[in-house]
Amino acid sequence: MTAEIQSAYLAPEGLNEPLLKEIEGVIAVQDRLILSSQPFINAYWAQNIWKNPKIIPIDSINDAAKKLESNQRNWCLYSFKLHRRAKLIEEKLNSRKPKLLTFPASLSGDPLGSWCLLDENTILASADCTSPFPNGKPSFIEDKNxxxxxAYLKLYEALTLAEKTPKTREFCIDIGGSPGGWAWVIQKCGAEVLSIDRSPLDEKISKLKGVSFKKRDAFSLLPEEFEKEGRSVDWFFSDVICYPEKLYDWLLVWINSGICKNFICTIKLKSESRQDIIKKFSAIPNSKVVHLFHNKNELTYFNLDHTQEK
Ligand SMILES: C[S@@+](CC[C@H](N)C(=O)[O-])C[C@H]1O[C@@H](n2cnc3c(N)ncnc32)[C@H](O)[C@@H]1O
Structure with missing residues (x-):
């Protein structure tokens, strides 16, 4: 079995099923880790993808640590068996300790590999993984007040992965914004935010400087309204609960209008795989669809303008 492994995928907690529907050549499922005999694909539902993993035979804990470190410095363990032995190997490694992230956080440039013990004398390890976070999980310093x-943690994660945030004086719309977790993040970034929802914002959020609110149906909001006022929109955020098809049609109107360059939207999917519609979103030029750690039965759509940076 080991010789055949060409890729591995870590599923989000409780979401093996939609991920399994995406992956071909499944050889084994070890808790949340899916092993495949096929080269990696950019599976939407994966929390982390282990590209080109290698089988490493080991004869001791020291040997394991030495062999991992001869590949690269930073490693993250995914432990599904032989936990004590895996822990002892982990303790021998000089990997950078994962630290709590303070938003806005920049991603460390150091690659983070992933490994596991397949049996007492065999490691599976990938030095090249899709997530910069340990087992795909970012740990932010939380704000309880x-x-x-x-919901703010979802936007913290999305903006950290986007490697850009709304800037002072930028204008953002926040669709399905109630009670205001995302508006709170956008305001904290220094940008102006207009939240749209059928339900009001939390009173505390609605009083923040730069936050405004309109009670209305999200889908009645069209780019013409802003075009008429000669106003451009820097960021379009949507966390609205709706069928993905409805979001797709409406989003296309906004993208095609050219009035806004940055889009981050949640695609609500009720844990169904829905490859058909997900592929439509990801086929929009410059788009990316991923499952964030803070997403539940949903994916996140990114379409970002990186031309004006640096
Ligand atoms: C997941 S919640 C949004 C949470 C929000 N992003 C936050 O950070 O607090 C989804 C929101 O979509 C709103 N919603 C659903 N359908 C809507 C519609 N057609 N028009 C406006 N808002 C809608 C709901 O009222 C709800 O507040």
Missing amino acids: GPPNR
Whole structure:
């Protein structure tokens, strides 16, 4: 079995199923780690993808640590068996300790590999993984007082992966914004935010400088309204609960209008694989669809302008 492994995928907690529907050549499933005999694909539902993993035979704990470190410095263990032995190897490694992230956080340039013990004398390790976070999990310093809910962590993660944030004086729209976790993040970045929802914002959020609110149906909001006022939109955020098809059609109107260059939207999927519609989103030029650690039965759509940076 080991000789055949060409890629491995770590599923988000409780979401093996949609990921399994995406992957071909599945050889084994070890808790949340799916091993495949096929070269890696950019699976949407993966929390982390181990590209080109290698089988490393080991004869001791020291030997394991030495062999991992001869590949690269930083490693993250995914432990599904032989936990004590795996822990002892982990302790021998000089990997950088994962630290809590303070938002806005920049990504460390150091690659982070992933490894596991397949049996007592065999490691599976990939020096090249898709997530910069240990097992795909970013750990942010949380704010228990400012935001009205935990949705802010989803936007923390999305903007950290985007490697850009709304800037002072930029204008953002925040669709399906109630009670205001995302608006709180955007305001904290220094940008102006207009939240749209059928339900009001949390009172504390609605009083923040630079935050405004309109109670209305999200899908009635069209780019013409801003074009008429000669106003451009720097960021389009949407966390609205709706069928993905409805979001797709409406998003295309916004993208095609050219009025806005940065889009981050949640695609709500109810844990179904829905490859058909997900592929449509990811086929929009300059787009990326991923499952964030803070996403549940949903994916996140990114379409970002990186031309004006640096
Ligand atoms: C997941 S919640 C958003 C949480 C928000 N991003 C935050 O950070 O607090 C989804 C929101 O979509 C809103 N919503 C659903 N359908 C809508 C529609 N057609 N028009 C406006 N808002 C809608 C709901 O009222 C709800 O507040």
